[in-house]
Amino acid sequence: MIQIENLEFTYSNSNKKAINNMDFSIKKGEIFGFLGPSGAGKTTTQRLIIGLLRNYKGSIKVFGKERKSWGKEFYENIGVAFDFPNLYLKLSAEENLKLIGAYYKSGRRDPAPLLERVGLLAEKDVRTENFSKGMKMRLNFIRSIMHNPELMFFDEPTSGLDPVNAHIIKEIILEQKSAGKTIFLTTHNMTVAEQLCDRVAFIVDGKIVVTGSPKDLMLEHGKKILKIEYLKEEKITSEEFEMNSMGQNENFLELLRNYEIKTIHSCEATLEEIFIKLTGKNLL
Amino acid sequence: MRLLNAIISDIRFQSKQGFYLVYVIITVMYLIILSLLPESFLRIALPLVVFSDPSVLGLFFIGGIIMLEKGQGVIQVLVVSPLTTGEYIIAKVISLSVVAVAAASAITILSSSETINWFLFLTSVVLTSGIFTLFGVVINAGCNNVNQYILKTIPYMLLLVLPCFSILGSPLLYPLTLVPSVAALRLMLGAFTQITWYESAGLTLYLLLANYLLYRYAVKIFENKIVFQD
Numbered sequence: 456m457i458q459i460e461n462l463e464f465t466y467s468n469s470n471k472k473a474i475n476n477m478d479f480s481i482k483k484g485e486i487f488g489f490l491g492p493s494g495a496g497k498t499t500t501q502r503l504i505i506g507l508l509r510n511y512k513g514s515i516k517v518f519g520k521e522r523k524s525w526g527k528e529f530y531e532n533i534g535v536a537f538d539f540p541n542l543y544l545k546l547s548a549e550e551n552l553k554l555i556g557a558y559y560k561s562g563r564r565d566p567a568p569l570l571e572r573v574g575l576l577a578e579k580d581v582r583t584e585n586f587s588k589g590m591k592m593r594l595n596f597i598r599s600i601m602h603n604p605e606l607m608f609f610d611e612p613t614s615g616l617d618p619v620n621a622h623i624i625k626e627i628i629l630e631q632k633s634a635g636k637t638i639f640l641t642t643h644n645m646t647v648a649e650q651l652c653d654r655v656a657f658i659v660d661g662k663i664v665v666t667g668s669p670k671d672l673m674l675e676h677g678k679k680i681l682k683i684e685y686l687k688e689e690k691i692t693s694e695e696f697e698m699n700s701m702g703q704n705e706n707f708l709e710l711l712r713n714y715e716i717k718t719i720h721s722c723e724a725t726l727e728e729i730f731i732k733l734t735g736k737n738l739l
Numbered sequence: 740m741r742l743l744n745a746i747i748s749d750i751r752f753q754s755k756q757g758f759y760l761v762y763v764i765i766t767v768m769y770l771i772i773l774s775l776l777p778e779s780f781l782r783i784a785l786p787l788v789v790f791s792d793p794s795v796l797g798l799f800f801i802g803g804i805i806m807l808e809k810g811q812g813v814i815q816v817l818v819v820s821p822l823t824t825g826e827y828i829i830a831k832v833i834s835l836s837v838v839a840v841a842a843a844s845a846i847t848i849l850s851s852s853e854t855i856n857w858f859l860f861l862t863s864v865v866l867t868s869g870i871f872t873l874f875g876v877v878i879n880a881g882c883n884n885v886n887q888y889i890l891k892t893i894p895y896m897l898l899l900v901l902p903c904f905s906i907l908g909s910p911l912l913y914p915l916t917l918v919p920s921v922a923a924l925r926l927m928l929g930a931f932t933q934i935t936w937y938e939s940a941g942l943t944l945y946l947l948l949a950n951y952l953l954y955r956y957a958v959k960i961f962e963n964k965i966v967f968q969d
Contacts, residue, residue, distance in 0.1 A: 535819045
């Protein structure tokens with residue numbers, strides 16, 4: 456779906472390369488997470504793929520064709536949700552959807568089901584200037600998918616949302632993936648990335664430092680240890696065991712037999728820990 | 740179809756933002772002022788007032804409209820939609836021309852009972868509106884706030900409005916008609932007074948060409964400064 460090769464980009468007002476020799480590809484039907492701290496080059500890469508920046512070096516192929524060769528028809532198949540709400544404030548939620556939807560060949564769908572899905576149907580006639588940030592973000596999000604695009608770009612899609620609404624948005628993203636859609640997710644929220652992404656790329660100073668599935672990365676960089684908390688003489692006590700050959704570990708088996716177990720945890724690394732380990736930088 | 744939707748969207752946006760209400764208030768003010776003028780003075784004042792409507796007012800309106808769209812972030816959304824820059828700009832030109840025609844016609848009909856050349860009148864309002872709207876797009880592309888826009892508009896205003904006074908002076912100043920605003924004013928005056936067919940045809944063709952070239956330039960500037968932010 457997307458192939459990036461030897462991508463380089465420098466802003467005209469800077470001498471420093473914002474993107475430096477970047478390579479990656481995204482398959483159809485994949486959720487690809489682009490993770491990194493602010494200023495690492497996440498948004499620049501996204502803008503290059505979307506076509507909002509030009510004069511890049513290297514190659515960006517989307518739908519099998521070089522990005523710079525695409526015209527405006529490219530956007531018929533693209534959905535973009537920015538990380539800040541951008542709505543006609545004097546228009547209602549429904550008017551906003553219909554107005555932008557009118558520019559797409561397949562955008563004239565009834566917006567009611569989507570509005571209902573994100574809990575905005577009752578407010579469909581309310582001007583968006585009276586919406587909270589969370590409501591605006593939800594409207595922003597459904598506007599980006601209402602024309603049924605093949606490829607979607609979501610920038611911090613759960614930013615500003617309460618846990619219930621963040622869950623709904625994550626559910627919709629997974630449904631889109633199940634429908635065969637490809638999703639490019641830009642975030643510095645590691646939990647969202649862990650929950651949604653098939654693969655992630657860590658980006659620092661315009662370079663990708665590692666790519667892989669969250670699960671594989673977490674196992675590879677974690678410790679093969681099991682941590683148990685149990686009740687001993689009315690105090691919570693903790694112990695760690697090597698995961699190899701645990702079935703033959705008498706201490707472990709005795710602990711399971713004789714004590715009240717409170718928690719059991721494996722010690723795979725979190726994405727945040729991996730990121731800090733590989734880059735020496737914090738995500739925020 | 741997309742262009743038609745863009746025009747409808749612009750009309751809806753301008754209406755909801757209260758631009759038409761401002762237009763109605765200004766038109767009523769013009770009508771009151773014109774009704775106080777003696778008939779002899781009205782013959783000169785009416786075309787000038789009608790000319791100022793799509794030009795000076797239009798320039799400020801397009802500035803306000805694009806600035807509001809920038810402020811609300813919707814330009815970002817339009818940029819990643821199939822709507823082309825050309826369609827976006829033409830929709831602005833047409834939607835503002837429609838309002839300019841309505842306001843200019845209302846002022847003319849309600850202020851004077853004298854017959855005018857309506858074809859020339861409408862042609863000059865539309866072409867004037869186009870030129871000033873396109874200038875507004877060009878000026879606006881590099882501005883981040885209303886203050887910047889107003890400041891940047893001043894030199895354009897001087898370059899476009901000052902040469903218009905050449906119409907009152909010597910015929911030797913006729914070459915200043917190359918300034919599109921002067922050509923537009925001559926065409927407007929022609930609708931109210933006598934003008935030869937070849938002069939009106941020449942002015943119309945020249946203004947059409949000026950609109951086309953400005954449109955091309957506005958598309959280029961808009962893409963450089965707003966779409967790609969070079």
